Amino acid sequence: MDKFPYLRLRRKRLKENLRKIFKETKISKDDLVYPLFVIPGKNKKEEINSMPGQYRYSIDLLCEEVQKIKEEGIKAIILFGIPEKKDEYGSESFDEEGIIQRAVREIRKYEKDIIIITDLCMCEYTSHGHCGIIKNGDVDNDLTLEYLGKIAVSQAKAGADVVAPSGMMDGQVKAIRKALDENGFKNTLILSYSVKYASSFYGPFREAAESAPKFGNRKTYQMDYSNAREAILEAELDFEEGADILMVKPALSYLDIIYRIKERFNLPVAAYNVSGEYSMVKAASLKGWIDEKEIVLEILTSIKRAGADLIITYHARDAVKWIE
Numbered sequence: 124m125d126k127f128p129y130l131r132l133r134r135k136r137l138k139e140n141l142r143k144i145f146k147e148t149k150i151s152k153d154d155l156v157y158p159l160f161v162i163p164g165k166n167k168k169e170e171i172n173s174m175p176g177q178y179r180y181s182i183d184l185l186c187e188e189v190q191k192i193k194e195e196g197i198k199a200i201i202l203f204g205i206p207e208k209k210d211e212y213g214s215e216s217f218d219e220e221g222i223i224q225r226a227v228r229e230i231r232k233y234e235k236d237i238i239i240i241t242d243l244c245m246c247e248y249t250s251h252g253h254c255g256i257i258k259n260g261d262v263d264n265d266l267t268l269e270y271l272g273k274i275a276v277s278q279a280k281a282g283a284d285v286v287a288p289s290g291m292m293d294g295q296v297k298a299i300r301k302a303l304d305e306n307g308f309k310n311t312l313i314l315s316y317s318v319k320y321a322s323s324f325y326g327p328f329r330e331a332a333e334s335a336p337k338f339g340n341r342k343t344y345q346m347d348y349s350n351a352r353e354a355i356l357e358a359e360l361d362f363e364e365g366a367d368i369l370m371v372k373p374a375l376s377y378l379d380i381i382y383r384i385k386e387r388f389n390l391p392v393a394a395y396n397v398s399g400e401y402s403m404v405k406a407a408s409l410k411g412w413i414d415e416k417e418i419v420l421e422i423l424t425s426i427k428r429a430g431a432d433l434i435i436t437y438h439a440r441d442a443v444k445w446i447e
């Protein structure tokens with residue numbers, strides 16, 4: 124039998140409260156993670172040119188900012204450090220007195236509850252800007268794993284709740300889990316950037332974090348954006364190696380990937396709404412071409428609808444004001 128005219132889908136859309144009742148996906152403040160950039164020095168707050176409305180903070184001001192962020196209702200932050208000095212081995216990334224280690228310790232003095240996630244990568248710390256140790260002109264996978272273990276332990280020791288390896292080295296979750304467990308950090312979570320594509324959407328971030336590669340690109344370790352089945356393999360490896368959360372990055376051009384990973388694995392899924400995605404929205408809204416609030420809510424809802432349990436986004440502080 125024909126469903127029409129008995130079934131009328133518009134019936135449920137005719138009043139605002141009806142539309143609210145039938146909403147299938149709602150984003151909540153609890154879903155959002157806010158990224159922060161830390162720089163050396165004192166009393167510094169620099170606006171990031173390529174990311175209007177985002178700043179790099181020295182540790183003292185960062186601590187004040189984290190307090191405000193918490194009051195705004197955000198439960199988790201992810202930290203990126205810009206070190207004093209860079210070298211071939213990214214030494215400051217695992218130094219107990221490194222920028223991130225000091226920042227985490229300092230935040231922890233004032234703030235016990237907020238979830239601190241630390242980006243676990245070497246590209247901000249290496250003089251060549253790659254995400255590992257270079258041998259014969261490319262990143263050496265297995266040698267890099269030893270360093271990643273050291274970085275993880277130093278971050279956990281400083282007080283990070285979650286470490287987030289973003290270098291796309293094979294075996295990184297296993298190496299990090301082993302290093303953490305052997306050093307007494309069995310309860311530190313691993314949020315793995317399991318499926319990270321080599322993407323031009325990272326452009327503004329690389330300016331913010333001074334982490335652009337000085338030669339070549341990241342295509343020998345980050346994934347080709349043409350591939351979806353390979354994404355399942357990447358996630359499967361991380362699942363087996365003991366990741367606690369699987370992440371897809373970037374988010375918007377990869378909603379199909381988020382969906383597939385969510386269908387396939389019974390772990391929480393995170394999505395990183397990256398710098399380029401943010402800056403495009405900001406630029407258009409500064410020009411008056413789009414309604415920023417409506418666009419941001421639509422974007423975040425779509426990422427959640429695709430399957431993300433957690434969304435890392437530079438829009439987080441605005442979004443918590445806009446979410447009902």
Ligand code: PBG
Binds near residue numbers: 242289324325327334
């Ligand atoms: C470090 C890292 C990058 C981002 C997060 N961690 C940059 C890259 O891989 O080049 C990008 C985040 C963003 O664009 O917002 N490996």
